[in-house]
Amino acid sequence: MPISKDGYRPTGLLRRVVALKTAPPPLMVAAASIVVGLVSAALYLSFQAGIAFPIPGVAYWVTIFGGLAGSSAIIPSAFPLLDRITGPEVRMSDNA
Numbered sequence: 001m002p003i004s005k006d007g008y009r010p011t012g013l014l015r016r017v018v019a020l021k022t023a024p025p026p027l028m029v030a031a032a033s034i035v036v037g038l039v040s041a042a043l044y045l046s047f048q049a050g051i052a053f054p055i056p057g058v059a060y061w062v063t064i065f066g067g068l069a070g071s072s073a074i075i076p077s078a079f080p081l082l083d084r085i086t087g088p089e090v091r092m093s094d095n096a
Contacts, residue, residue, distance in 0.1 A: 041053060
């Protein structure tokens, strides 16, 4: 999208950029943590305790995905601040 005459990008574009820059890193870290945790638990139970590793139940996955959804909901909560610091009224005062 081209830059407008006043040199600013649309707020919708800024929101998408903020969401795309802030959401993937924590989600990738969470995914890696889940995999490492499950693999290490399976290895420990199998080699040290001699117990077969049970696949986590529904409560585990509900907790994991609920936490991810809750933490991801924090990102859009910053959008009103983004609107305040990049809105048209700020642009007007910058040019004055």
